[in-house]
Amino acid sequence: MQPTDFVADFDSASAMLRATAAGLRGRDFANLGVESPLEHVAGLVNRLPDGLKEQVYIWSGAAEAVDPGDLDQLDEQAIARTFVAEYPRRTYPAVLIGSSNGAAVHLATALDAPWLPQTWFVPVRRDGVHPDEPLDDLEWSREPAARLLAANPDLQLHHMHDPNQDRLMVQRLTYFRVKRRTLGEAYERFLLDHLEPGGTIVLVENTIRWPVIRVGDRHVFQPGATGGIEPHEYLHGSERVRDYLERYGSPHRRWDFGEPNDEAPEAEWGFEPMLRDDVLDFADDHGFAVERLTFEEPEDLSPAVADLYRWWYTQRGLGPVRLLAESFILMEPIWALRTGSAPYWCKFSTLPSVEKLERYVDLSGPWEELMIMLFPHGTEGAGLANPADWRRLMDRVGAGRFLGVDEDAFPRDFAGLREYHTALVEAGERFPLPDHHLTLDQVRDFLSGRRERMSDTGPSPVLTERTVPTDGGVG
Numbered sequence: 001m002q003p004t005d006f007v008a009d010f011d012s013a014s015a016m017l018r019a020t021a022a023g024l025r026g027r028d029f030a031n032l033g034v035e036s037p038l039e040h041v042a043g044l045v046n047r048l049p050d051g052l053k054e055q056v057y058i059w060s061g062a063a064e065a066v067d068p069g070d071l072d073q074l075d076e077q078a079i080a081r082t083f084v085a086e087y088p089r090r091t092y093p094a095v096l097i098g099s100s101n102g103a104a105v106h107l108a109t110a111l112d113a114p115w116l117p118q119t120w121f122v123p124v125r126r127d128g129v130h131p132d133e134p135l136d137d138l139e140w141s142r143e144p145a146a147r148l149l150a151a152n153p154d155l156q157l158h159h160m161h162d163p164n165q166d167r168l169m170v171q172r173l174t175y176f177r178v179k180r181r182t183l184g185e186a187y188e189r190f191l192l193d194h195l196e197p198g199g200t201i202v203l204v205e206n207t208i209r210w211p212v213i214r215v216g217d218r219h220v221f222q223p224g225a226t227g228g229i230e231p232h233e234y235l236h237g238s239e240r241v242r243d244y245l246e247r248y249g250s251p252h253r254r255w256d257f258g259e260p261n262d263e264a265p266e267a268e269w270g271f272e273p274m275l276r277d278d279v280l281d282f283a284d285d286h287g288f289a290v291e292r293l294t295f296e297e298p299e300d301l302s303p304a305v306a307d308l309y310r311w312w313y314t315q316r317g318l319g320p321v322r323l324l325a326e327s328f329i330l331m332e333p334i335w336a337l338r339t340g341s342a343p344y345w346c347k348f349s350t351l352p353s354v355e356k357l358e359r360y361v362d363l364s365g366p367w368e369e370l371m372i373m374l375f376p377h378g379t380e381g382a383g384l385a386n387p388a389d390w391r392r393l394m395d396r397v398g399a400g401r402f403l404g405v406d407e408d409a410f411p412r413d414f415a416g417l418r419e420y421h422t423a424l425v426e427a428g429e430r431f432p433l434p435d436h437h438l439t440l441d442q443v444r445d446f447l448s449g450r451r452e453r454m455s456d457t458g459p460s461p462v463l464t465e466r467t468v469p470t471d472g473g474v475g
Contacts, residue, residue, distance in 0.1 A: 004079075012328065016101070016331075017083055018034070020108045021088075023108070028334050030422075065126075066122060068124050076154060076180070076184065080184055081186045084187065096204050097187070099206035101345070102326055103301035103304070103344075104204050104293075106343045109333040109337075110438045111438055111439070119267075125173055148178075149216070149218050154181050158212075159215075159219070160267040162225040165227045165228065165350075179265070179272045198288065201290050202292075207265075208298065209266060210264060212262050213257070213259075226268075226298065227347065228348070292462070303344070306323065307342075308438075308447075313342070322367060323341065324371050325346055330417075331373075338433065369399045370399070371424070374411075405419075447462070
């Protein structure tokens with residue numbers, strides 16, 4: 001098997017890695033940066049009955065899954081080498097490492113800085129487990145998990161089971177998300193070869209945590225995931241969970257995840273602090289600076305980055321500015337700049353994401369236009385926001401449009417995985433690409449000033465003051 005066989009293409013880490021690399025190369029991000037077998041038939045798939053569309057979605061995900069018997073062949077350093085190979089071979093003033101985050105993709109593009117993921121998703125093939133019986137999935141996973149971890153002592157495993165948002169996918173695969181605890185040889189080599197002498201490693205640290213069942217020293221089982229409903233609803237049920245399960249014909253009216261006995265960094269978005277210690281030691285040895293970009297919730301970085309881009313356009317004498325709401329892995333770093341759009345990343349098409357964007361729109365205006373992408377994850381889960389919820393925000397701005405969204409087909413609008421790019425390009429190129437990138441000093445000063453102004457447009461992430469080692473040589 002090839003290293004890339006163990007990494008899902010249609011996931012936050014891998015898609016955001018490709019999007020960042022495309023931004024640094026000045027290229028667009030059409031079709032999520034991959035060749036998809038559905039690319040040329042997505043429009044036809046949208047015309048199928050809902051049940052058949054769901055089967056296409058299920059089996060397209062299963063096609064990426066790894067046989068559990070092959071997990072001892074997973075080589076995390078070989079995978080890391082494929083990650084660093086995405087980037088142009090030149091020197092950079094900074095490199096971002098850590099949590100997956102769509103707003104961080106745009107921050108990295110503005111800084112001309114690569115981003116390297118701490119977490120990635122290994123989809124593991126399995127059948128016969130009902131999506132609403134998560135403890136069966138946990139029991140099934142113990143032996144494959146042990147095989148993966150024995151072969152990779154620098155990884156920790158966050159087995160995630162989300163029967164709400166991932167109902168279709170968990171029918172044919174198990175979600176193994178792995179997190180790096182150390183830099184490892186491939187990341188270290190990339191930093192030594194491509195980070196400027198005395199350059200800065202920026203740790204992207206999303207501090208979100210989640211209740212888990214600890215299975216082993218490096219293995220936790222996570223009930224559900226951040227999105228449309230809260231942890232207590234996964235664990236104890238609620239009226240909307242009951243309605244959701246009844247709507248899908250489940251024999252259950254709540255889920256039994258067992259009783260959590262610990263907390264851990266959230267599987268997809270959370271930062272494992274053990275990596276920080278290793279980065280600090282490495283930087284001290286080689287004369288690099290380390291800064292920490294910290295925030296609590298995945299979308300807490302979005303208002304700050306949208307504000308940063310708006311400020312950047314003003315500094316360049318450009319305006320008026322559009323607001324571009326991206327969705328999960330639907331994003332376009334270069335075309336955000338070309339269309340004169342301030343990028344605001346939404347985690348998913350869920351009601352909490354609508355509420356956060358609504359608050360931002362109300363407090364940050366005026367905007368020329370609001371353009372919205374919606375990621376179609378195929379399931380009418382509890383907490384799902386429908387297109388009408390998003391249209392309400394367009395009305396508040398006064399002008400708006402969806403980008404490549406078939407409102408009648410959503411959330412089974414699989415053509416949207418292709419059409420988001422075409423629709424943004426058709427919105428029209430108005431601004432030239434910048435002649436110069438932002439510097440870390442500019443970003444730090446902007447974020448600091450934003451906090452001092454007590455901006456009401458959203459939480460202010462913290463970029464720490466630069467920490468320069470006092471006794472290390474330049475690598």
